[in-house]
Amino acid sequence: xxxxxxxxxxxxxxxxxxxxxxTAAAQNSKASPSLSxxxxxxxxxxxxxxxxxKPEVAAEDPAIQHKKDMTELRWCHFMGVPYSMxxxxxxxxxxxxxxxxxxxxxxxxxxxHIYTDGRSHVNPDxxxxxxxxxxxxxxxxxxxxxxxxxxxxxxxxxxxGGGRRTTTSHLVERYRLLDGGKxxxxxxxxxxxxxxxxxxxxxxxxxxxxxxxxxxxxDCDANNEERAQFLLEAPGR
Amino acid sequence: MRSLRLKSAILAALPFLCGIGAxxxxxxxxxxxxxxxxxxxxxxxxxxxxFGGTLERIPKAALKPEIIAANREAAARxxxxxxxxxxxxxxxxxxxxxxxxxxxxxDIVQTDNEIVQVPEVHTFPRHxxxxxxxxxxxxxxxxxxxxxxxxxxxxxxxxxxxxxFAGGAGTPGGGRVGxxxxxxxxxxxRDGGKxxxxxxxxxxxxxxxxxHTYELTYHKxxxxxxxxxxxxxxxDPVQGGSVVEPPQK
Numbered sequence: 001x002x003x004x005x006x007x008x009x010x011x012x013x014x015x016x017x018x019x020x021x022x023t024a025a026a027q028n029s030k031a032s033p034s035l036s037x038x039x040x041x042x043x044x045x046x047x048x049x050x051x052x053x054k055p056e057v058a059a060e061d062p063a064i065q066h067k068k069d070m071t072e073l074r075w076c077h078f079m080g081v082p083y084s085m086x087x088x089x090x091x092x093x094x095x096x097x098x099x100x101x102x103x104x105x106x107x108x109x110x111x112x113h114i115y116t117d118g119r120s121h122v123n124p125d126x127x128x129x130x131x132x133x134x135x136x137x138x139x140x141x142x143x144x145x146x147x148x149x150x151x152x153x154x155x156x157x158x159x160x161g162g163g164r165r166t167t168t169s170h171l172v173e174r175y176r177l178l179d180g181g182k183x184x185x186x187x188x189x190x191x192x193x194x195x196x197x198x199x200x201x202x203x204x205x206x207x208x209x210x211x212x213x214x215x216x217x218x219d220c221d222a223n224n225e226e227r228a229q230f231l232l233e234a235p236g237r
Numbered sequence: 238m239r240s241l242r243l244k245s246a247i248l249a250a251l252p253f254l255c256g257i258g259a260x261x262x263x264x265x266x267x268x269x270x271x272x273x274x275x276x277x278x279x280x281x282x283x284x285x286x287x288f289g290g291t292l293e294r295i296p297k298a299a300l301k302p303e304i305i306a307a308n309r310e311a312a313a314r315x316x317x318x319x320x321x322x323x324x325x326x327x328x329x330x331x332x333x334x335x336x337x338x339x340x341x342x343x344d345i346v347q348t349d350n351e352i353v354q355v356p357e358v359h360t361f362p363r364h365x366x367x368x369x370x371x372x373x374x375x376x377x378x379x380x381x382x383x384x385x386x387x388x389x390x391x392x393x394x395x396x397x398x399x400x401x402f403a404g405g406a407g408t409p410g411g412g413r414v415g416x417x418x419x420x421x422x423x424x425x426x427r428d429g430g431k432x433x434x435x436x437x438x439x440x441x442x443x444x445x446x447x448x449h450t451y452e453l454t455y456h457k458x459x460x461x462x463x464x465x466x467x468x469x470x471x472x473d474p475v476q477g478g479s480v481v482e483p484p485q486k
Contacts, residue, residue, distance in 0.1 A: 036348050036350070036351075071472075075470060075471055075472045076328060076471065077468070077470065078359075078466060078468055091351075091353070091364070093346045093347075093348055093351060093353050094348065095274050095346045095347055095348070096272065096274070096347055096348055096349070097272055097274055097347075099274070100274070100344075100346055101346075102344070102346045102353060102355055102362075104353060104355070104361075104362045104364075108330055108359065108360070108361060110355075110357075110464070110466045111353070111355045111362045111464075113344065113355070113463065113464045115463065117460075119461055122463060128465070130465070130466040131466060131468075132466065134463065154468065211368075212370060214364070214366070214385075215361075215362070215364040216379070216381075217361045217381045217382055217383070219330050219382070220330070221327070221329065222327045222328060222329075222471040222472075223323065223326075223327040223329070223471075
């Protein structure tokens, strides 16, 4: 009888534990809005103020950044964040188990993985910086907060409004549906003691693509001499 | 006493049942289909010593005589030291099904309407549409490295139908992928979700005498696994020198 009682009590405890786990999962994902789908930038999507740059960054010769960008493009390097978020359309998939969100684009560039399973950032001592960085997310009400560190300087590093991505950049994004889910507001806030005098924030509003939208593949061929010549001789802005 | 035990059992089960119900009510997805999501990786299950060794065990494709002749000619050219592919030198995009036989893990993200396979190797994510859309007609089909993939569930099996490949890739077993190739895959979980079985069936009357079918299995990666970016820099002298073109005559 004591054994049975223990089994029953154990079952109660297990049931309560599972309730906690399931409730947490529900709070994190199941009850959260679905951002899944294809999203496009339109002519009125960008609200980008000028960044407040550190004086030494503001004084840099823009031709140097331009040359780096063209070289990265010429060799088909991964473009990374933030450029991939300016690709249109982007496809957001919110995994049905609530543990991960991915964002893909038409570029030959890796998808963004946003881990929403409660993990922390990977220890920087063992993490190799990458063009998309390491992203973890959580929900605050109807807003998805994404925190990204671990960036490399690979790809197109120019940040809208000024400045560039470096290995010390920290990005916080806030994703929120507007207008009954027809619009997706993403607020980007960059911090980097090497680049910005104060945090640089801007907003993109993506329009939900019509049903039936499909991913594209914009391939890149580093062996195309004509393309290479065009990019490397392109005038700077 | 019996009644007390019954009540206790109901009380014990209640939180669990409520928990399931709470999730079920707010879950936007079809909970009835298996959850394929997560990182998957190949392992050498047969002790062949390498991933190439495991692929060697795959049955040979029944190829048309002209394809066999073309394969032999390419092998002979390679044996003579000629370059038959500059893919690694120029970091060209890996075409499907390359990442499915690579050692690097790949990630599945799953929703009701779409599944995306996200590889680490330098290629595009593969989008599989589950919303009932058909393939585009031939006039509107854009060839792509992953092709156009649509899927549906047959019980616990995800069946994926793909056409529209750009062409030029190879398959295990000596097959090829052409612009008219048709692929049917069956994804099914095994061993309580620890293993994912994918059966590939390739058809193309210009390449195969009969459908070329084989199975690859993938093991679920540890929780906490995260994606790498497997970059390839053609401007890196080491990478660029991975294929040395012989002097041209």
